Amino acid sequence: MKTRYSFGGDEHIFVEVDEQMSLEAFFKSLSMTNAVRSSAITGVIEICPSNASFQIKFNPDVITPAEMLSVLEEIEEKASHTDHNLDTRIIEIPVYYQDPWTHETLMRFRERHQDPKVTDIEYAARINGYDRVEGFIDAHSGSPWFVSMVGFVAGLPFMYQMVDRSKQIQVPKYLSPRTDTPKLTIGYGGCFSCIYSVRGAGGYQMFGITPMPIYDPNQEVSYLKDFMVFFNPGDIVKFKPIDRATYDRIVADVNAGLYEPKIRPVTFSLDDFQKDIDGTNQKLLDVLQ
Amino acid sequence: MTIRVTQPGLSTTVQDLGRPGYFHLGIPISGGMDRFALRAANLLVGNDEGAAVLEAVFMGPALEFTVDAIVAVTGAEMTPKVDDQLRETWTSFAVKAGQILSFEILKSGARAYIAIAGGIDVPMALGSRSTYSLGGLGGHEGRALVVDDELSLGQAGLGAKSGIHIAPKLRRSPGNPAELRMLPGLYWHRVTDVSGRNFFDDTWQVAPEADRIGYRFRGGRKLEFVDREQPFGAGSDPSNIVDGCYPYGSVQVPGGTEPIVLHRDAVSGGGYFMLGTVISADMDLIGQLQPHTATRFIEVTLEGAMKARRGRQNLLDELRASLD
Numbered sequence: 001m002k003t004r005y006s007f008g009g010d011e012h013i014f015v016e017v018d019e020q021m022s023l024e025a026f027f028k029s030l031s032m033t034n035a036v037r038s039s040a041i042t043g044v045i046e047i048c049p050s051n052a053s054f055q056i057k058f059n060p061d062v063i064t065p066a067e068m069l070s071v072l073e074e075i076e077e078k079a080s081h082t083d084h085n086l087d088t089r090i091i092e093i094p095v096y097y098q099d100p101w102t103h104e105t106l107m108r109f110r111e112r113h114q115d116p117k118v119t120d121i122e123y124a125a126r127i128n129g130y131d132r133v134e135g136f137i138d139a140h141s142g143s144p145w146f147v148s149m150v151g152f153v154a155g156l157p158f159m160y161q162m163v164d165r166s167k168q169i170q171v172p173k174y175l176s177p178r179t180d181t182p183k184l185t186i187g188y189g190g191c192f193s194c195i196y197s198v199r200g201a202g203g204y205q206m207f208g209i210t211p212m213p214i215y216d217p218n219q220e221v222s223y224l225k226d227f228m229v230f231f232n233p234g235d236i237v238k239f240k241p242i243d244r245a246t247y248d249r250i251v252a253d254v255n256a257g258l259y260e261p262k263i264r265p266v267t268f269s270l271d272d273f274q275k276d277i278d279g280t281n282q283k284l285l286d287v288l289q
Numbered sequence: 290m291t292i293r294v295t296q297p298g299l300s301t302t303v304q305d306l307g308r309p310g311y312f313h314l315g316i317p318i319s320g321g322m323d324r325f326a327l328r329a330a331n332l333l334v335g336n337d338e339g340a341a342v343l344e345a346v347f348m349g350p351a352l353e354f355t356v357d358a359i360v361a362v363t364g365a366e367m368t369p370k371v372d373d374q375l376r377e378t379w380t381s382f383a384v385k386a387g388q389i390l391s392f393e394i395l396k397s398g399a400r401a402y403i404a405i406a407g408g409i410d411v412p413m414a415l416g417s418r419s420t421y422s423l424g425g426l427g428g429h430e431g432r433a434l435v436v437d438d439e440l441s442l443g444q445a446g447l448g449a450k451s452g453i454h455i456a457p458k459l460r461r462s463p464g465n466p467a468e469l470r471m472l473p474g475l476y477w478h479r480v481t482d483v484s485g486r487n488f489f490d491d492t493w494q495v496a497p498e499a500d501r502i503g504y505r506f507r508g509g510r511k512l513e514f515v516d517r518e519q520p521f522g523a524g525s526d527p528s529n530i531v532d533g534c535y536p537y538g539s540v541q542v543p544g545g546t547e548p549i550v551l552h553r554d555a556v557s558g559g560g561y562f563m564l565g566t567v568i569s570a571d572m573d574l575i576g577q578l579q580p581h582t583a584t585r586f587i588e589v590t591l592e593g594a595m596k597a598r599r600g601r602q603n604l605l606d607e608l609r610a611s612l613d
Contacts, residue, residue, distance in 0.1 A: 008474065008536030008563075008566040009565075009567065009568045010569050010570075010594040010598055011536070012536035012537070014474070014475055014536065019530075020521040021520070047313060048534045048557065048558075050532060050533045050534045050558050051522070051532050052533070053533040053534065057536070060598070149532065150313065151315035152557060153556060154315045155315055156315055158532060189560075190523070190532070191521070198423065217425045217426040217431055229315075229316070
């Protein structure tokens with residue numbers, strides 16, 4: 001891991017913590033952006049963490065590009081000496097896998113898929129070595145996931161699977177992007193899962209749908225009244241498979257203003273995780289029980 | 290105190306100077322694509338420079354006024370008409386209650402800014418009145434205007450009057466070919482030296498896929514990539530990177546074929562490498578490019594970018610001084 005700094009025009013600095021994705025790179029990116037935020041640097045406008053890199057937008061009339069660079073290098077130096085603990089929250093996201101809405105959509109765009117004869121999840125299961133879709137769903141919903149980036153469009157979380165790299169699910173994106181994706185689709189591309197926050201174009205494979213809104217610009221959903229975007233980078237997610245009846249019940253509860261997402265505070269230690277992945281994950285998941 | 294939309298135009302949205310601060314959650318800054326023209330329109334009608342205006346792309350709307358108002362139109366050359374009487378662009382004029390403001394066809398540029406004294410009074414969303422259509426946020430109901438929409442107006446300032454004019458030398462418009470200065474960087478090292486030179490040597494054309502999210506260009510030579518084994522998580526195409534943040538103005542080239550310059554409604558990140566970033570001083574110009582416009586990318590240093598930035602600020606200061 002070698003940090004690379006590059007200016008994005010006169011108003012951005014782009015910091016690549018590592019060329020490749022890893023939890024270590026994400027963690028370093030997140031701790032550096034947290035340090036920038038808590039330093040409250042005059043002239044900093046936006047602090048955007050992503051998977052293995054981050055970006056700062058600044059006003060170069062207030063802080064020169066050279067000053068901005070040296071401040072970040074100092075923060076990097078400090079970040080390498082801090083402990084790798086993160087106070088965050090774990091959230092259970094109900095998922096109706098193989099739902100009728102994403103199924104209808106994937107059938108409409110079959111000619112854009114690598115394997116038009118099977119569904120997205122059947123394809124993903126096969127190329128990741130699962131004989132049956134059920135086993136694949138167990139893997140997707142069995143481990144926790146780190147929200148490593150919120151973006152692309154408003155409120156959309158990218159999630160990175162917290163398992164050993166050898167067990168990580170990987171799938172290509174569609175050969176050519178769809179022009180439609182149902183809102184709240186659980187998607188997958190590369191090594192990232194996502195939840196489409198709004199309806200629209202998309203290239204990720206579609207596995208299912210959640211009944212739980214994650215973005216509401218009108219702020220009518222009960223748990224989005226304080227802020228319209230649900231996710232933050234650094235959140236931990238656990239998917240929970242649900243059936244149609246549960247899906248319908250949650251939709252009704254959301255509409256009635258009664259649904260409360262299951263959220264618990266947790267502290268994540270990268271060192272503990274690296275020493276014992278399964279044990280650390282089990283402790284995280286126990287918090288939800 | 291309202292105006293009623295009798296024809297919406299192609300895509301007319303409420304915009305101000307945007308909502309910084311939420312890009313880390315995927316909510317872009319939005320706001321006028323040509324901020325210089327937006328500020329000028331507001332100054333002409335006595336508004337704060339950042340008051341909400343209408344941004345009309347390629348085709349103007351028709352608006353029925355229910356109240357007397359002072360109006361100015363800047364940006365694209367799209368001659369305004371008040372009940373079929375021609376008015377000048379870059380010059381404030383009066384519209385009376387009951388009259389209709391409409392537009393001739395587009396002569397040059399791409400986006401007209403229609404400022405009305407008092408500003409468009411839609412609710413603030415995250416500190417701005419700008420429309421972010423993809424997220425259904427801000428502006429009028431989070432979307433472009435449609436027939437029969439009614440927009441409220443704010444209280445006009447005392448200084449609002451007709452006949453205020455901005456001289457042509459204080460306006461900015463893209464040349465032919467348009468020249469966009471770009472600071473190489475970000476993932477510039479992914480392309481070969483020859484491709485890097487070709488990129489600046491070639492003349493590109495604005496593709497039809499050009500909107501508030503980004504402008505696509507075509508017609509230049511395909512980029513060749515430096516060989517490498519793709520990093521874990523990046524995807525198999527040599528133009529892929531591990532998904533990262535996209536700066537405003539960043540130039541991504543999916544598959545190495547057609548550069549896309551992200552603009553005010555930018556997607557905040559993704560998995561395509563970027564060659565560099567169009568400098569802040571030239572972002573306004575992109576908002577005035579029509580499809581098929583010949584365009585060159587001009588290499589610039591960071592010092593050059595800062596100098597251009599000061600030049601643009603000086604022009605804005607001159608504009609303000611000329612209206613004092």
